[in-house]
Amino acid sequence: MKTVLTIAGSDCSGGAGIQADIKTITMHGAYAMSAITALTAQNTTGVYGIFEVTPEFLKQQLDCIFTDIFPDAVKIGMVSDAKLIHTIAEALKQYQAKKIVLDPVMVSTSGSKLLKDDAADALVTELIPLAGLITPNIPEAEVLTGIQIHSAEDMVSAAERLAEKYLGAVLIKGGHGKNTANDLLYETGKSSWFYGERIDNPNTHGTGCTLSSAIASNLAKGYDMENSIRKAKGYLTEALKAGLDLGRGDGPLMHNYVLNTKTEVSEY
Numbered sequence: 718m719k720t721v722l723t724i725a726g727s728d729c730s731g732g733a734g735i736q737a738d739i740k741t742i743t744m745h746g747a748y749a750m751s752a753i754t755a756l757t758a759q760n761t762t763g764v765y766g767i768f769e770v771t772p773e774f775l776k777q778q779l780d781c782i783f784t785d786i787f788p789d790a791v792k793i794g795m796v797s798d799a800k801l802i803h804t805i806a807e808a809l810k811q812y813q814a815k816k817i818v819l820d821p822v823m824v825s826t827s828g829s830k831l832l833k834d835d836a837a838d839a840l841v842t843e844l845i846p847l848a849g850l851i852t853p854n855i856p857e858a859e860v861l862t863g864i865q866i867h868s869a870e871d872m873v874s875a876a877e878r879l880a881e882k883y884l885g886a887v888l889i890k891g892g893h894g895k896n897t898a899n900d901l902l903y904e905t906g907k908s909s910w911f912y913g914e915r916i917d918n919p920n921t922h923g924t925g926c927t928l929s930s931a932i933a934s935n936l937a938k939g940y941d942m943e944n945s946i947r948k949a950k951g952y953l954t955e956a957l958k959a960g961l962d963l964g965r966g967d968g969p970l971m972h973n974y975v976l977n978t979k980t981e982v983s984e985y
């Protein structure tokens with residue numbers, strides 16, 4: 718069985734963060750492990766509290782994982798503090814972790830800051846260079862590049878700007894656009910679009926977490942980058958299309974939609 722580690726924050730309401738990642742990895746037939754960076758008190762209406770672990774305890778979790786069940790791929794999500802980012806970067810180098818997918822989580826869709834102001838530099842200088850793929854959404858790509866993104870051409874310019882300073886692949890997610898859900902992969906000087914069907918469903922809590930952990934699962938299973946993203950986007954679209962409607966705000970996805978449709982995840 719392939720193994721995937723998620724390093725991220727816990728979402729007690731189960732829609733994003735560690736909980737979305739574990740559901741996604743499990744539905745991809747891989748073995749999920751987690752190193753928790755913070756507990757969040759949140760639900761479909763917003764984020765109400767963040768309680769970070771200490772760098773020492775995060776390191777202890779990473780040591781326990783890497784010295785026992787080595788992950789075939791690693792997904793990194795919310796890490797709000799510079800010291801925690803430093804701890805993760807050092808551990809990933811120490812254990813020579815492979816297939817690292819980094820979702821540079823900055824602000825939740827509900828508007829809460831999930832990255833401290835003084836941690837953005839550490840994310841850029843210490844963690845991004847270790848990743849094989851980074852998956853910013855449009856607002857995150859704007860912060861990372863200083864380019865305002867209003868069109869598909871702007872997405873390409875932002876990806877090119879990121880590629881000037883970073884060797885890995887870049888996936889700019891288009892979910893924050895109005896009528897489309899097209900994501901742009903920029904890898905070794907080449908752009909490829911992943912065209913997605915825009916689903917009319919406000920319940921999008923955890924889409925970014927789900928996509929990045931699905932990509933990590935596919936990479937762990939041996940698919941190349943393009944196929945890993947294509948399959949992950951297929952999974953995400955179906956989980957959104959399943960139309961789960963929980964909570965008073967923007968609700969979670971139906972990660973286990975396959976149990977209803979009897980469709981194999983590997984078909985997407």
Ligand SMILES: Nc1ncnc2c1ncn2[C@@H]1O[C@H](COP(=O)(O)OP(=O)(O)O)[C@@H](O)[C@H]1O
Binds near residue numbers: 914
């Ligand atoms: N309404 C939607 N219909 C279909 N796909 C969507 C929709 N909203 C987001 N997506 C897709 O979800 C993934 C996450 O995108 P996005 O919402 O931009 O990121 P984040 O959750 O990090 O803010 C992308 O593949 C995006 O295209």
Ligand SMILES: Cc1ncc(COP(=O)(O)OP(=O)(O)O)c(N)n1
Binds near residue numbers: 734794923925
């Ligand atoms: C603990 C935790 N991590 C990440 C997020 C953000 O999730 P994401 O899938 O990027 O986007 P939204 O859920 O905000 O659409 C989170 N809320 N909590």
